[in-house]
Amino acid sequence: MENVPWHSDVKEFSEALAKMSNGEYEVACEHVHSCCVLLAEVDKFKIDGQWFMWIDYEKFHDLVASGRPFTSKDYMTPTPSWAVYGAEEGGFDPEQLRFRKERHNRSSRQENGS
Numbered sequence: 001m002e003n004v005p006w007h008s009d010v011k012e013f014s015e016a017l018a019k020m021s022n023g024e025y026e027v028a029c030e031h032v033h034s035c036c037v038l039l040a041e042v043d044k045f046k047i048d049g050q051w052f053m054w055i056d057y058e059k060f061h062d063l064v065a066s067g068r069p070f071t072s073k074d075y076m077t078p079t080p081s082w083a084v085y086g087a088e089e090g091g092f093d094p095e096q097l098r099f100r101k102e103r104h105n106r107s108s109r110q111e112n113g114s
Contacts, residue, residue, distance in 0.1 A: 007035045014039055028053050029083050031091030051079040
């Protein structure tokens, strides 16, 4: 865990990557608890200003079973507002119960007295 970056560092890095893409990609989604973000291709997944990063799994499985060719546009669905990058919820579904664990860990430097 000591090598896992802070979410703020991940956000800063991903924003820099998106900026380097000259608008081709943007940071679309985040999940603070997992310390992850999702960069997505704007022309492909942002429609009329709304991200379509969610998967309609039932439709996806139907398409697979059909044996016909398909693309992500055939099964994508709008991203919930709570999962969009920068949302107050930070990627947490407000309908799910969130458990916050209290942490009382000390760093190894403190434990060793160095």
